[in-house]
Amino acid sequence: MAAQEVEDIFADILDRAKALDPASVRRWFDNLTVIQLSGGLLDVGCPDEATAQFLRDNCKGNFTRAAQQITGRLVTVEFNIVPADDNGRRFRRNAVGPKLHPDYTFDNFVVGPSNRLGHASCVAVSHSLGDTYNPLFLYGSSGLGKTHLLHAVCHEVKQRYEYAVIQFLSCEDFVNRFIRAIETGNLAGFQSQFRSVDALVIDDVQFLREREQSQEEFFHNFNALYNNGKQIILSADSPPGKIPSLEERLISRFSWGLVARIDPPSYETRVAIVQKKAHIRGVSISDEIAEYIAHKVQANIRELEGALTTLCALAATTGRPITLELAQIALEGQIESSARHINITDIIDVVTRHFDVRLTDLQSKRRSHSITLPRQICMYLARSLTKHSLEEIGGHLGGRDHTTVMHACSKIEDAKHSDPQMNILLVELTEQITKIPARHISNH
Numbered sequence: 001m002a003a004q005e006v007e008d009i010f011a012d013i014l015d016r017a018k019a020l021d022p023a024s025v026r027r028w029f030d031n032l033t034v035i036q037l038s039g040g041l042l043d044v045g046c047p048d049e050a051t052a053q054f055l056r057d058n059c060k061g062n063f064t065r066a067a068q069q070i071t072g073r074l075v076t077v078e079f080n081i082v083p084a085d086d087n088g089r090r091f092r093r094n095a096v097g098p099k100l101h102p103d104y105t106f107d108n109f110v111v112g113p114s115n116r117l118g119h120a121s122c123v124a125v126s127h128s129l130g131d132t133y134n135p136l137f138l139y140g141s142s143g144l145g146k147t148h149l150l151h152a153v154c155h156e157v158k159q160r161y162e163y164a165v166i167q168f169l170s171c172e173d174f175v176n177r178f179i180r181a182i183e184t185g186n187l188a189g190f191q192s193q194f195r196s197v198d199a200l201v202i203d204d205v206q207f208l209r210e211r212e213q214s215q216e217e218f219f220h221n222f223n224a225l226y227n228n229g230k231q232i233i234l235s236a237d238s239p240p241g242k243i244p245s246l247e248e249r250l251i252s253r254f255s256w257g258l259v260a261r262i263d264p265p266s267y268e269t270r271v272a273i274v275q276k277k278a279h280i281r282g283v284s285i286s287d288e289i290a291e292y293i294a295h296k297v298q299a300n301i302r303e304l305e306g307a308l309t310t311l312c313a314l315a316a317t318t319g320r321p322i323t324l325e326l327a328q329i330a331l332e333g334q335i336e337s338s339a340r341h342i343n344i345t346d347i348i349d350v351v352t353r354h355f356d357v358r359l360t361d362l363q364s365k366r367r368s369h370s371i372t373l374p375r376q377i378c379m380y381l382a383r384s385l386t387k388h389s390l391e392e393i394g395g396h397l398g399g400r401d402h403t404t405v406m407h408a409c410s411k412i413e414d415a416k417h418s419d420p421q422m423n424i425l426l427v428e429l430t431e432q433i434t435k436i437p438a439r440h441i442s443n444h
């Protein structure tokens with residue numbers, strides 16, 4: 001095949017993949033290149049490891065389907081880094097850096113009064129590892145950008161310090177690895193892995209609460225790194241002194257450097273965030289719509305982004321332009337759910353009617369797909385639309401335990417992102433549950 005022909009086919013595949021899952025589309029998709037398209041292999045060239053990893057995690061299925069639909073053949077898709085670009089930028093091919101989200105950069109972070117200190121301290125630290133604030137401790141409620149900032153620091157450090165070794169992980173991962181190291185008798189390996197880094201970045205350290213042994217290990221790692229002038233960056237949902245049963249000596253060490261609080265964003269910041277997020281997706285929305293969304297979703301930026309995702313998915317799957325009216329339809333369910341008291345039985349009614357199954361089926365032990373799917377959707381909707389605990393939700397659906405409910409919720413959440421049909425189904429069911437007329441959606 002001629003090179004131009006390959007480029008053209010790849011452009012078609014890209015368009016198809018975008019259409020298959022509009023929610024995962026990013027502007028940088030246009031920077032992807034084709035390295036190879038032959039022998040049943042499509043090798044997609046990515047500018048960096050973060051992008052490649054994002055695509056592997058979120059888009060492999062859609063790219064594979066798109067490639068097969070366009071070429072009419074079985075195709076395996078791989079995402080790899082293009083070794084060097086035209087500007088002569090070099091990539092460390094063998095570096096096993098942390099798994100970073102390509103969108104979570106400083107450029108994509110909107111700064112406002114609520115997060116100015118957190119942002120500035122992260123920038124400062126990434127420009128001068130170990131020399132400014134050490135440790136840097138960020139805290140704030142869920143969904144306010146802590147994880148985003150930690151990723152941004154790692155992106156920046158990777159750019160600035162080509163050979164810096166960064167260890168970035170969630171505290172839960174840290175604890176699990178520690179436990180595994182003990183079980184397999186490889187504590188020395190674990191310790192050398194953590195003590196030989198230039199920057200240790202740990203997200204959600206509140207996970208250490210009531211884990212005495214892990215706190216002990218954390219303390220020793222902290223000291224080893226700190227004494228060697230290595231950078232430590234931590235995040236949590238509360239300040240060090242408010243993390244339940246955190247040892248005094250850790251509280252004191254966590255407070256040695258800078259403790260920066262992140263607050264819920266102001267209205268102006270929320271508007272700017274919605275616009276930024278739309279821009280990243282390559283979608284243009286009017287000020288009026290951004291203002292509407294910012295007005296409706298106030299407490300949590302993750303939910304703000306979720307509202308935009310729903311709106312984009314709704315527009316893409318129904319083929320309608322993004323208008324204020326569509327935004328109202330997309331968001332109504334969300335607003336109503338907090339305003340109105342929704343019963344788990346309302347949810348079960350709507351879901352059983354939609355799938356034509358009986359409640360007793362959902363409560364039974366049956367595990368065929370035709371039963372598990374509606375059961376899992378019920379759990380997911382109950383989790384997102386009511387205040388019931390995981391245990392209570394499990395109780396309504398045949399006495400299932402909380403881990404089963406949690407698993408169902410994350411499965412449907414994943415499907416919502418990877419499968420536009422699922423996203424639309426969830427919007428429709430939510431509309432029915434919240435009693436907002438579905439005709440708005442179906443008459444496209």
Ligand code: ADP
Nearest residue numbers: 108109110142143144145146147148273301302
């Ligand atoms: P946390 O770790 O505090 O729970 P995250 O970092 O996961 O929150 O943020 C949730 C979502 O909100 C992410 O998609 C993130 O990109 C976005 N977000 C948070 N703050 C900002 C901001 N100031 N600008 C742009 N996006 C933001």
Ligand code: MG
Nearest residue numbers: 143146147203
């Ligand atoms: Mg987080």
